[in-house]
Amino acid sequence: MDELIAQFAIEARELVQQASDDLLALEGNPTGRDRLEGAFRAIHTLKGSAALFEFGPMLRVLHRAEDLLSQARAGKILINANLLEPLLAVIAWIDDSIDGIAQAGLLPDAQERQAPRLLGLLSVETADHDADAVGDARTSIPDWATSLYQRFASSGNDETVVAIRYEPHAECFFSGDDPIATMARLPAIRHLSVSLKEPAPSPGAYDPFRSNLLIEAISAGSLAEVVAVFRLIPDQVKLEPISGPAGGAGPTAVSDNTSVRPSSIMRVDSARIDRLIEIAGELITAKNRLAPLVDDARNHGNGPLARQIAASHTDIERLVASLYSAVTQARMIxxxxxxxxxxxxxxxxxxxxxxxxxxxxxxxxxxxxxxxxxxxxxxxxxxxxxxxxxxxxxxxxxxxxxxxxxxxxxxxxxxxxxxxxxxxxxxxxxxxxxxxxxxxxxxxxxxxxxxxxxxxxxxxxxxxxxxxxxxxxxxxxxxxxxxxxxxxxxxxxxxxxxxxxxxxxxxxxxxxxxxISFSMTRLMVVEVGDERYGVPIADVIETQKLPMHAIQPVKAGRAFMLRNRTIPLLILSDLLHLPLPDATPGDLKVLIVKVGPDLIGIGVDAIAERAETLTRPLTGLLKGVSGIAGTTLLGDGKVLLVLNLEELIQ
The missing domain is CATH 3.30.565.10 (Histidine kinase-like ATPase, C-terminal domain)
Incomplete structure (x- = not known):
């Protein structure tokens, strides 16, 4: 898939969802000015994206939709079902088109054939006009924006614009900012004036490294585009979106004073986050390999080395836990x-x-x-x-x-x-x-x-x-x-x-x-014959060493007594359909687990160790296999199946 088309698909889905949310909110509250502005911005941005790729029919439909929303913002038409139904139909049409565009890079033929019908639905005649609403739609505009707009409008323009008042910080040059270069990045500049914030100093007191500029401008670009230009210096700029005069009555503010906030969101390919999770899992496995080394060093009579390894193991365990917590938080949405x-x-x-x-x-x-x-x-x-x-x-x-x-x-x-x-x-x-x-x-x-x-x-x-x-x-x-x-x-x-x-x-x-997340799990590793399996420790209430003579037959099954309570006994090898061991041990190790309101004993050959690991669900052909919660890696690199005891028992 072409990279630009892929980016278009991602952003289009977000904009479609935003427009849908805002239009549905307007259906319940037609006076919601913020929702109207949000829908307009989403449609306007979609139109700009469609223009980049020459999706002609989509561009024409979005242009017509934008015109209707622009008239609604100016108070010329009512916000009701006659306006919202066609707009929601357009949103649904675009949503249905995105997958085809992502695959072929073109607007699908089936979607293109629907464009004339949508253009008909979006005719101005279908909307209800309300001349009286024009005055009600107006809100106050700051004096600086009014004065700036009047200078701009004197040339006969009446388009919707953004008024900009930019006061660069006095030390802006030391921060790497170039005010004139910043203004040059503005889209569709209709007016620009540069003046001094304070009276000019005497030549002897002039400091060429300090800014004393006040820059005012009018841009016919969208508010989102203007915000993007100033995203790194939000404290130095004021923006005021203004609609053109309706019936000669003067300019109309289309929203409250807009503050520019730097974006705190960075779009990252989810595969990169997944790779970090895998690395964290491998680190957990490597960390687990250190624990046996402590015993080996101690058994060889090297106490100081054992203590050093144990200390390193503790430090690495803490750091790995912090790393894993951070990357799992990055996956949270x-x-x-x-x-x-x-x-x-x-x-x-x-x-x-x-x-x-x-x-x-x-x-x-x-x-x-x-x-x-x-x-x-x-x-x-x-x-x-x-x-x-x-x-x-x-x-x-x-x-x-x-x-x-x-x-x-x-x-x-x-x-x-x-x-x-x-x-x-x-x-x-x-x-x-x-x-x-x-x-x-x-x-x-x-x-x-x-x-x-x-x-x-x-x-x-x-x-x-x-x-x-x-x-x-x-x-x-x-x-x-x-x-x-x-x-x-x-x-x-x-x-x-x-x-x-x-x-x-x-x-x-x-x-x-x-x-909430696929997190690290504390496992009890149990042995059945020559096989080893993991059981989440959270599922085990307690463990017991049960003499064989304490097991009593009950109908077709077996049971034993635990603190004056009869506990049914199941053997894990039977649940897993494994062959019975050749020799019967003197004592049976039993895991006491709770299934619903009942306690049940699960007999195993041995309890080997405990480990903290990253358990991942089964994928591929094994996905959905009953009784298996997932897999993990042990310190020796072997794959361990993690059991879901409740599913096995049922």
Missing amino acids: PLEHTFRRFPRLVRETALKLGKTIDLVIEGETVEADREIVESLFEPLLHLIRNGLDHGIEAEADRVQQSKPARGHLVLRARQRGDQIEIEVADDGCGMDPQRAKATAIARGLVSESQAATLSEREILQLAFAPGFSTAAAVTDLSGRGVGLDVVQRSIQSLGGTVDLRSTVGSGTTFTLRLP
């Missing part, structure tokens, strides 16, 4: 990157279903690992569609049940310790356990005798079984028996869990719990 894609989706889906639905998003600033955030879109999409289609009733049905006519869908996130908790809740009809039970029996997911023993909560969990669906007919959104099982598998592959709660007539809530 807010959930907003995924959440912000849903308002437009909910709006379009609700229109298709003939429902009116309010989407409430909370906690979008909560951060998690980039891989987790990006992987959340598909499962959340299934859950939100489930709420829109299955959960929330039609407007007439809701009114009949004394519910608000508009449905309510909540997407909420919060941080709990080292986990994030995400809820998708609707106020719809809820899930009827009896109907769910009948559906599961009809689809052969459980037998009637099995269903009779299930609790109401267990019946609801059948919704996650492959093939389960209560939809009466197959539609574009549901009825194919694919959905919640995919959600569960996706979340489990990220190391998380899904919980379902539902009340008939009140609604349904799905709760997702996931780790």
